[in-house]
Structure formats: structure tokens, C-alpha cells
Amino acid sequence: MTGFASAMSALTGAATLTLGQSDFPHPMHQVTLAHYLVLSALLFGIGLIGFITRRNLIIMFLCTELMFQAAGLALIAFSRFHLNHTGETFVIFVLTIAAAEAAMALALVVLLFRRRETLDASAWSELRG
């Protein structure tokens, strides 16, 4: 179990922040900052890989949303870690921006679908150099 905890901290590079991982009484019953960071990094990575590999515009947009929410998760975890409310405040604003981007993305998607009847990003490659 100690191995698991130190692997987690190595994974995030968060060794300096996840203080005292070595002597958890019940590691599986306690959620530490490192767990949140790993989850957040995983979400961010899934979003990034999805954005690069998928060609459907809605999926690509959802992948960027996933990355936004990964950052939000990290902010809340850090906010709890530092015991101030700055990170939580930040998340509220992030959600607002994410909503604005969602509105814009859906408007664009509707426009594109009306012109070409497809949501495949590779159908749009008129501009090349």
C-alpha cells in the first residue's frame, strides 16, 4: 500500500506536496491530494488524446470540456489543500467560461451541419497552403 501511495506521488510529480505518504494508516480509505491530482491529470490526458485522435466536432468539443473540468478539479483539490477559497472562486469563473464556449461551439456545429450535413472535421479542408 505504501508502494501504491509513492507510485501515485511519483506519477503526479507531486512528491513535495503529498507530505507524509509513507505512513498512512489506511491508504485505501483516505483520499489525498495526490489522488485528486492523478484523477485530474488523467481527465486532462483523456481530453487531450481524444481531441487529437477524434474527428467528430462534438466529441472534440467535449474533450476540451473534459480538460476544463480537469483543471477545475485540480483547483478545488488545491483550494482544500491550501485551506483558502481562491481555487473554488476560480472554478465558478471557469464554469462560466466553459458555458460560454459551449454556447459558441454548439452554434458553430449547427452552422457547419447545415452546410455540409456532416460533423466530420476532415470534411472541412478547403484551406491549405
Place this chain on the structure above:
Amino acid sequence: MIEKLQTLWPEITLFIAACAVMIVGLSGTRSIRALCTPICGLALLIATFLSLGGLGGVDITVTGPLPVLASYGKAMVGVIGVILLLLIPGVVDREFDAAPGGPGEAPQPPRAFEAIRSNTAEFHAFFLFSLMGLMLCAGADDLIWLFLALELTSLPTYVMVTISTARNRSLEAGVKYFFLGALGAAIFLYGFALIYGGTGSTNLEAVHASIVAQADAGGINSITMAGFVMAIIGLCFKIAAVPMHFYTPDVYQGAAAPVAAFLAFVPKSAGFFAIMLLTATLGWSFGASGTELPGPVHSALYIIAVLTMTVGNVLAILQNSIKRILAYSSIAHSGYMLVGIIAGPGGGGGADSTLSRNGLSAVWFYLVCYGVMNVGAFAVVASLERRRADGTHDEIDSVADLRGLCASRPLLGWTMVISAAGLLGLPPLLGFFGKLPLFTSGVGAGHYLLVIILGINSAIAAYYYLRLAAAPLLESRDPAESVGGEIVESPYRLRTAAGLISAVGVVALALGLGGPLGSAATSVGQSGFAPSYVGRRAADRSPAVIPAAAHTVDDEPRDVEPAADGSVDGATIESDGGPPDARFDHAR
């Protein structure tokens, strides 16, 4: 609080004007609709006036890494915003204006106005909102503020690109721009989250204080460092630098030329303001010589700068479309400016003069120069259009369309020649006085290799800029080429005026009128963090931040259970003011 609101007068002016044009632009009367442009122009001029401390007593310098950037940055945005505004009429809603017919024909009557099909109102409003976001970037002193300002700059531009022409290529450009923009935003947001995680605050002063404390205690922790690197990579989207540059040529080509001119200046400046603020927050007191940014950030910026310059210049050579050439040149110019950021205040030997500046002053000065020169080049493209036999019109695209322009339309031709020569950095013109301080700041900071690469790249750039300058000046137009339709001047003559203003600016600012601009640049480069200042502010602003952050560089393992652990422990959540060690003890 009131003092802080006071620094926002320029933005408030733009906001009021944006609300006004949203209403005015929907009027059924043409003359009222036509007020949109003057309202925007007036608001921008008032904002510039207020930014420079007009009305006396309104001091808009802020506390933060670069206190004077707020004032001069906003003034720069206001002035160049006015030139950009002159390009805007005719971008949207052309069908509601009377179109001039071909030679010997009567002008075509406009369509009846329909508010539902009109875009004038929102286009002007988005134009102002985006400039407002850029002004907010210049005055940012907090990561949350910076994030919101960057997004406010970018979100309207996505719409502006998409509606700039009715063609499919604008839609494609809009989609590419939006999706990569969202990706960039997510990356720098994650970076901001990590910076907050590593330092315990989003206030740039407190972040700086925490970084100083960490560095004194043995080294900046890896989370903070990763945060800064990610933030800078995400911001590469805004400045069109290498890992995130590939959208640039497509988007500039797909958008109408006036919008492309806007994109080449506004999001780029926002990105540079943000990078300047972030790097100034880190400080240039690391590395072997003690005058560099911290290792990872330094290396990241170094690699980005070298790749950006080289990729931009080499790919620009291969292009035939004017807008694609200007897009790649915009990429290359970002690389040049990053040299100034890497050099930092250590460059220039501390003495600021026309030829030698501190790195940050050089970057700010170059942004102004680039803005002025670049608008000129895009204004020429916007002022010319190809009219087809069936009466439709399209923008000119290829360099060949510029041939013989100096003979047929001397104003536009010479504007193109001067802008291209200025962007190249030929000595008597503005570009030279912009680029030279970048060289000297690099030399002053001891980055000789970087300066050599900068020099080689400037030489490569000569190839395509001279092509842009030679086509109107030296080549003559072959009549057989006008198969696709004859090239005529756009009926919106304000665009020619914008080109003329920027060409005059390129010459006049270089010939001695740039003095005030130079001294403004000098003051922008001054850091707001004197050592004693940092210590004092850190102590009285956020007492909990510094001790908490100091833990993170502590090698000694502690028994801390910081994150939520499933058990309800409301008391510790509220114990913000408690002593740091006591706060963490609840887990045991």
C-alpha cells in the same frame, strides 16, 4: 476597491460603447446605423485618453509585476484599435449598402434592411469587447482576472472570424480557430491551476512572494514550475507560437482581411501581455548567471522561440497567398519577441535608449511597431478586391495581384512597400528600431546563440518581404492575368485611410517622433517588485499563504492529510486564519 475600479475607466468606456452599438446597429435607418463606427472610434479615443491619466487624478497604474503596463498597454490598444476600426466597415452587411456597379453601370441598389439578417451591431460590439479584454489583460494582477481577460479577448474573435464573410472558408477558419482556441485555453487554465496549487494564491504579488520564499528555501517546487510551463505553452496559441501555431495561416486566409489584421494584433498582444506578466512574476534571478528565468521556463521559452522563428520564416517562403505570407510572418515575429522575454530586464545593460532596451521594454515597443506595420499590410489587402463578371467580389489573394500597384494606385502600392520594408526591419523604418533592441537585449543578457538565430531568421525573412515589396514596385501587371475578374479598389475608402495612417506611422515614428513611445517602453519594462516591497506585501496581504507554500519545498516528511478525506470536518475548512501546522493536524 474604489481605487481598483478607477483603473478600469478605459474598459468601462468601451463597455458602454459596446452596449450602445448593439442597439444603434439594429436601427432601420441607414444614417443611424452608420453611427456604429464613430461611436467605437470615440470610445477608443476616450479610453486612450483615460489610460494615459487623462482628467488628472485618475491613476490607472496597478500593483503587480509590471505596474506601468496597465497604462501604456491600454493606450496602445486604444490607438491601434482606432486604426483597426477603420478597416471594419463593409466586413459584414455589405448587401445593405449600395454597391458601385462596374464601369459605365449604375450603382446597384441595396437590399431592404432586415434586422434579423444584419450583423453590424454584434460585429462592432464584439470588436469592442475583444479590445476590452485586451485592456483588462494589460491591467491584470491576478490569475483569475488574467484568465477571464484572455477569454474575453478570444471569445468574440471566434465569432468575428466566422461571420466575416459568407463563404465556407470563413466558417472553416472559425471552426479551426475556435477548437484550437478552446484547447489552448484548457492548457493554460490547467497551468494556472497548478501555479495556484504550488503557491497557494492566484494573486501575482503573492505568487511572486511565494516563489521567492521557495527559491530561498532550496528550489521552486515542481508543481509551480510545471504550471508556468503549461501556462506558457497554452498561451502559445494566442501568440501563434510553435506548438500551437498551425491554425494561423488557415485562419488568416479564411477570415476577411480586416479581421485577419485584428487577429494578428489583438490576441497576440493579449498573449504577450500574459506571458510578460507571468515571467515577471517568476523574475529573472535564476540560472548560473542569476539573470535568467528559472531553468524549465527558460528552456521552454528558448526552444519555442527558436522553433517559432525558424518555422514561421521557412514556411513563409513557400507561400503565394499574401495573407498566408503575413500569417507565417506573424508566427516569426512572435519568435522574435520571445527573445526579449527570455533576455528580460538584464538585457540592454540597464541603460534604456533608442537602440538598447531592457528585454521587456523591447517586447512592448516591438508589439506597437508590429501592430502599426502589420495593419498597413493587411489594409492594402482589404482595400483591393477582385470583381467578377457576375458582379460578385472577392478579396485578392495571390502576391501576383499586387503587381504594378505603385503605378496604378500609388497610395496603396507605397503603403505595401513601406509596410513590407518595415516588417523586414530596413534601417530607416520603424521595424528596425523595434528589432534592434531585441538584438541588444539578447546580447546584453548573454544569449549569443539565440541572437545569431534571430539574425539568420531576419535574413531569411528578407526573401518574402522583398517579394511583397517588389511586386507592387518593380513588376508590371500582365493584362492577360485579369481572367478571374478585374482588380478594383474597395468602395470602403476608410480602409485606404487605415493603410495610409499606418504607413505614415511607420515612417514618422522612426524619424524622431517615436521619442514618447520609447520612454513609454522604458517605463513599461520596470518591474513592480522591489525586494523590500515584496517582503512587506507578502507579510501584510496573505499571512497564510507563505507558510503553507513553504511546506511544499520542505524535504522533511510530515504527517499531513490535506485533501478532503471523506470525513466531515467542517471546523478545519473554516480555519483559514489558524497557524499552518495546527491546520494540518486534524488528520491524526
